[in-house]
Amino acid sequence: MATFFGEVVVAPSRAGVDDEESAEEAREETLEDRAIRRELEKKREIDVLWTLKSGASAESCAEEPLVCSEFIVAIGHNAAAFLSSFILDSVCWEVVGAVKLWNEWCRTSNTTNVLPTDSFCLFYRLISDPAVLLCQCSCYVAEDQQFQWLEKVFGCMRKEGLQVTILSTCPVADYKTQESTLTLPSPFLKALKTKEYKEQVCCPLLEQPNIVRDLPAA
């Protein structure tokens, strides 16, 4: 959609339901359709694997939720690279878990010895203070997997006394401001915080009409 000045603004699909999609659903689902749909759903399922103290892997943490006071999540290549460059090292941090997922955009690598160009989602713990957890998520988590990611990862943690910090990046072109984006200071940082977050935030808050979407929002 062209604006009054001629720049093209992306207007994402507005009608909530594709007419073809609704027609498809209205058709009776055969056993075969149902089986195919179930297989596809299974393929898109997210698995969260934790390496516990004993060194054994475990999938469910129903018996023993992780005790965590500080959880830092870096989403996207830039944020993950930031953590790799400035925070993570093999001396102070150990890998304690990983998320395995597949979607049309990426498949997470199987190894924990990852390259910056790989798609991965790993959890690290500070050896000197095991209540500090870090997550580097450089893989793209699709829309229909975001809620699952959220429930499976946070489902493993004790929520009392937990402080979560999410690091993410967005293209400057998406930032809406009255001035030109060319004059913005660098680094350009904005924050969103819940009512319960009492500490000082190191940068100004994100003003409307700007929003955050996808996994950081979830």
Place this chain on the structure above:
Amino acid sequence: MFVPCERGGGSASSDFKGFTLLVPAVSVGNVGQLAIDLVISTLNMTKVGYFYTDCLVPMVGNNPYATAEENSVELSINAEVYSLPSKKLVVLQIRSPFIKNKYRPFCQTLLSWVKSSKCARVVLLSSSHAYQRNDEQLLGTPLRYLLTPDLEKAVGGLMQELKWKEMEKVAAYPGINDSEKVLHIPGGGITKLLFTESCSKGIQMAVLLKFCSEGDNIPDAFALVNYLNEWLQIIKSEVNTSSQWKIPSSWRLLFGNGLPPALF
């Protein structure tokens, strides 16, 4: 799915017995959602809760109805509920599209919440593609309404008095068999599904929709909200009704940023 806010009201703030619920459909031009924004902003409605759902694309931002520095820092997400007990009005605002294959579960959960919260009636604000109108629909008002049989009994007469036009049914197989007519709301998102489900579940629902196209849909939103006001009388309608609806601060910069001075 509905999570109430922890405010002083407590459970009282989520008692919607006898209230009118306004819901937008995510539809062409987002007209229903824009109209709901106008209602919430003008009436200065209080947020009473949100929907915790996996059916909508996640999003978060600061308060879209902020009027000053002090009230601008409350977080806002993709499905929130606002209420104004003095007018027995409760409003759901939906701010992001449905995730593929999730619109049906959302409709089911929404309608069962409507039943459990004992709302008296639901008004669904929606829109439909203007380019799909037939010859008769090209003339006259672009606004239409629909009522479920239960609500028809209650307010059907009022619609006649207001001289409103009911949404026409179209031929199921145009050109081949014109006798079988069906309801068709192209671009209406979940409108048709919610309406047909409400009919079968005995829910009192009205659909108010406008024919429009994608583009600057602010005038369409005003038209729809004034249409709603003709019936529900949410605000006092005077001669120049457009100026009485308050545009929220989040409607700034809908069509891109300011001009870069380097361009000149």
